[in-house]
Amino acid sequence: MQPAPEHIAQALAPATSVVETVAETEPPATANAPAVTAAPASVAQSVAAERPVRPKAEARLYGTRTLGQWIRLVVLLGVGAVAAAAILVLAARGVTTLPGVPEFLARYPGEYSPPAAAESGFPWWAQWAHFMNIFMMVLIIRSGYQVRTQQKPPAFWTPKRGGKKISINLWLHQSLDILWLVNGLIFVMLLFTSGHWMRIIPTSWEVFPNALSALLQYMTLDWPVETGWVNYNSLQQLMYFLVVFIAAPLSAITGVRMSEFWPKNAKTLNKIYPVEVARAVHFPTMLFFVLFILIHVFLVFSTGALRNLNHMFGGTDVVNWVGFWLFAAAIAITVAGWYAARPIVLAPIAKLFGQVSSR
Ligand code: HEM
Ligand code: HEM
Incomplete structure (x- = not known):
């Protein structure tokens, strides 16, 4: 019945x-x-x-739970997170009253002066590289996640020159990786041919105490003053440095190790650097990227959204809606990419470089 x-x-x-x-x-x-x-x-x-x-x-199941169970879980986690955050804020405020801490905060306000040669503002190439990075990063994370979780990929790809058959998701992942690395290399080259590198590479050991100071200020909810057009605060600078110069190369050397591009017969090399190590590092690197992006975007929006968006999407230091609409366009293009990343669109492109099969 x-x-x-x-x-x-x-x-x-x-x-x-x-x-x-x-x-x-x-x-x-x-x-x-x-x-x-x-x-x-x-x-x-x-x-x-x-x-x-x-x-x-x-009761209808959404994934593993019913709607009611999901709502309860989210409310519970939400309450827990708020409680944990409140405890952290109170603890941080307590720390600022300890002997020596006010002096520390006065001595290290959260940022140090940039070198005189550092250029303020955001050149057009930095804006473009940042946008291309967002677009590709979203699809790289998604396709990587699909490689990890999908039991039955919708299609497969075999290289023209022969070689191992891989899922279309992995083909997309690796193709985007190549474009993403090229984008990153161009960005880094332009960083060093301009003075922009001084903004995201620490130029003084004072970056460490200042980063600690900035962290403490974030935790007390009395946030460091936002001066991103001229100079990042030290925590921000360290994080950008980490993303560009540590996390990105790490994902590349671990990714290449797992890929077909890696020489299989290099015995000594493969003994020193086993594929299991690469696999164990690659996924947590993705988690780091995701965590960074969540906090990064949250801070962009909670520390003067319109001005910040004008910095990175409009190249100006004013408060109006231009940067916001450029950002909205960037997101629309990224969402379009997300929907386009399916076999009906990917297969014709993948066919240019190899054979596509359904099994
Ligand atoms: C919706 C997504 C994003 C938005 C709205 C956004 C926004 C911004 C803004 C406004 C700035 C300048 C900060 C300031 O003026 O104080 C910035 C800088 C930066 N963002 Fe993002 N971002 C996004 C995604 C990402 C992603 C996915 C990454 C890397 C994984 C990233 C890495 C960086 C880096 C490295 C900088 C410093 C760049 C430089 O100074 O040249 N962002 N972002
Ligand atoms: C040059 C850069 C990269 C290369 C060459 C690369 C290559 C690969 C390869 C070959 C795999 C398949 C591993 C397997 O068969 O088990 C893979 C999986 C994966 N990739 Fe990448 N990747 C790169 C960058 C990235 C980045 C930047 C992210 C995310 C931020 C990412 C996220 C993932 C994830 C989540 C998986 C699934 C991992 C797992 O099964 O544990 N990859 N990647």
Whole structure:
């Protein structure tokens, strides 16, 4: 029998048993605590069995949980996160009152003066590289994640010159990686041919105490003054340095190690640098990127969004909506890329470089 819609079922059986209601709102049985939830459920069933059978709409599953269970989980996690954040803020405020700390904060305000030769502002090539980076990074993370999780890829690709057949996701991942590396190399070359490098590469050891100071200021919710047009604060500078000069190369050398481009017969080299090491590092590097992006974008929007967006998307240091709309266009293009990244669009491109098959 087809289960009746919920409201009809309720009208037919107005005397809903309390036990049933309790059973329905019971938290989901987790793998390590089945006994706890199994008991009330079976009690509910035996009580319910004595009543006329009530056609019950089966709760729809979204992934592993019902909508109600998801909402409860999100609320619980949200409350937990707010509580944890409040404790951190209070602790940080406590730290600022400790002896010596106010002097430390006065001596290291969170940033140090940039070298006189450092250029302020954002040249057009930095804006372009940043936009291309966003566009590709989103698809790289997505395709990498698909490589990791998809059991049955929708299509496969075999190189023209022969070689191992790989999933279309991995083909997309690696093709974008090459473009992304080229974009990054051009960016880094232009960094050094201009004075822009002094903005994202620390030029003084004072970067460390200042970064600590900036972190403390973020944690007290009394944030460092935003001067991104001229100079980043030290924590920001360290993070940008880390992303461009550590995380990106790390993802590349671990990625190439796992790919077909890596020489298989280099015995000594492969002994020193086993593929398992690369695999163990590549995924956490992606997690680092994701965490960086979440915090980065959150800070861009919470520290003067319109001005910041004008910096990186408009190349100006003013407050108006121009940068915002350019940013919106960049996001629209990225979303379009996300939707286009499916076999019907990818296969014709992949065919230019090899064979595409469904199995
Ligand atoms: C929606 C996505 C993004 C937005 C809105 C955004 C916005 C910005 C803004 C406004 C700045 C300048 C900060 C300032 O003026 O104080 C900036 C700089 C920077 N962003 Fe992003 N960003 C995004 C995504 C990313 C991604 C995905 C990465 C790398 C994985 C990244 C890496 C950087 C770096 C390295 C800088 C410093 C660049 C330089 O000074 O040349 N951003 N971003
Ligand atoms: C030049 C750069 C890169 C190369 C050559 C590369 C290459 C690869 C290769 C060959 C795999 C397949 C591994 C396998 O078969 O198990 C892979 C997986 C993956 N890649 Fe990359 N990748 C690069 C950059 C990135 C970046 C920047 C990210 C994300 C920020 C990323 C995220 C991932 C993820 C999440 C996986 C799945 C990992 C797993 O199964 O544990 N990759 N990559």
